[in-house]
Amino acid sequence: MRIKLTFVPGLEVEFVDREMSLKKMEEWARESTRHPQVVFGPEGCGKTAWLRQSAVLLKELGFHVIYVDPLRKYFEAYTDVKEVARRLADAAAGVLGNARAWLATLAIDLTKLLIERMKKKVAVLVDDVFQAIGLNEAALYVKALLGLIEYPPRSIDAIVAVVATSEGVTRREIGRHRWAHLTPMWNMPRDGFRQLYDKLPGEKPPFEKVWRATGGNPNLLAELYKARWDADSVVKELLREKRIKAFVNSLSDAERELLRRALDDPDALFTREGIPLMDKLVDMNLLVDTLPERDPRFWAGEPPPEKDLGLGIGKDVAWQTPLHREAVRRALEGS
Template sequence: MVFIGREAELSWLREYAGADRSTPYVIYGPEGCGKTALALEAVRRFLHWYPRGVALYLDGKARRGEDVFKSNIQLGDVLADVAGELLGRIGGAAARAAVWLLGRVVERLVEKQSPSNILVIVDELFSAVGVREGAVVVKHAQELGDRHLRSLKAEAGLIPRPLAGVRIAYLVFTSEGASRRELSRHSWAHTALMWNMDKDDFKRLNEAVGGPDFAAAWRLCGGNPRCLFQLAEAGWDAERYLASISSSRGVRWVVAKAAELGLTDALKEAVEDPDILAEPSGLRLAKLLESRNFVVELSPAAIGGVPSRDPELGVGRLYAWQTPALRDAVARALRG
């Protein structure tokens, strides 16, 4: 499918990759909002942005070593030196190993390609290695991206000298609410929000997939592409789609856990107004809902637009449900 919209986000990525920065950005947002599609589109456009640039995408969900990396250049020669450590691993170990081999891969890129700019995007990092270890990886990325530190290491003969002069930018994409909480405790990473698609671009996507009723799709999905695709799989039957989410294990677990913690009344309030999660009485519930990727804490630091408050879509000023459908499914489950 043709990539639709996200021009503001792509402009942000282009500027970020061209600047001289050392602090990585962790981009967080709703599951299914299009983070992976945006990352791959940035890789596709990178040579147009920077004729001597290399973009490297690492898929934390990849199950085989040969599926871990994607790039705007051929990586066969670059990865040859680390193939024995990377390829042939089973399960999630391939992506886990690749995360820790990023520094060596970047060194090989510089040696073989002499790029002016390198953009490294790690997708689903925290799914691959966990929140605590993922935070260590981001710290490692900060050190790899620090041009001054690389210059000192080059002078000391610790790294190849050409590595010192390259602009290297690191981005981590995640849907894990817990990862944002962990990283906000540190100074060596920035976090920025990526929200669902805006209404005009979502309308174009709805038309592209043959959606019969845009108003209903917008009311149910609030601009979330994955929600739209799932609605299509349900035959565009909103009732059927909501019923499937309401009875899902994730929704039932959250409702049961809230009851166990004495948070049922707070959960009912959050269905009506997610901003109660920012109040002292709502903090425990906020952690619970974030841990299961039900809500997102909104931030003025965003790579696109920050959504406006919209009670119908479950969007407050400080918190938002990832999709209206998820909010509605929790409401149904609470009613039993």
């Protein structure tokens, strides 16, 4: 069953494509996640949509599923253990105090409860939890999930634990420990993105143009749609939101030169002099670094192309989307 998602206020869209990402979830359902899977990717690439569709998929595969999105104080529970939904609802309503922290905590506690109640197949999907609980707690949270996998209170047949994040900085923090598996997700592949584009009503620019601006990022597609396809205003919003001008003004001449080169080829930052600057751009969620080989085994879904400098994708480093790169270009030109 395909879920319905609010694409922009007033426009619902059915979940499209992402066949390989859903295949990956099926694989995890079959083999269990031996470590918590931390899935990271560009902002707005579709992680939440995929997790929510996956919750339904796992339910159809016979799992008892808990999905929480602490930032938005939202949850879904697919289980006949009534207590689970009740306690999540209380937490989301703030009955216990800080709703975000409680939802994050309960996701783990209630998965444990499901196992204690002899449920043999359980899944816990946690969205954007690191922003909700803070960087210091992120690694410990993942470790608690690992504990559930390694020492379940009763024997189980299958367990799936997945956490999604768009924060580049948490990825580095999590990566220092060996408590989780980090798996990247990319923007949508061209065909799937085309299906989404086709669903939008009204007059729109040619697909090719939209593809080259967004690189397949569904959130930017939504932003462009809301802005009546005025890419200029979307770039300006990115510039403001991420305070890119202030950042560029803080750079030395040498760093600015490096940044200029990275506009043409982001791999220019994957060098001794480039890495400090690259890390800052990753923290600002403008770049993704250390991209693995483009083998589907290493990706939650369709990998990006090997290299596509038009879209800002290098071998090791990529701009989150072409419009993110465009925002940086403007700031550089104006400085």
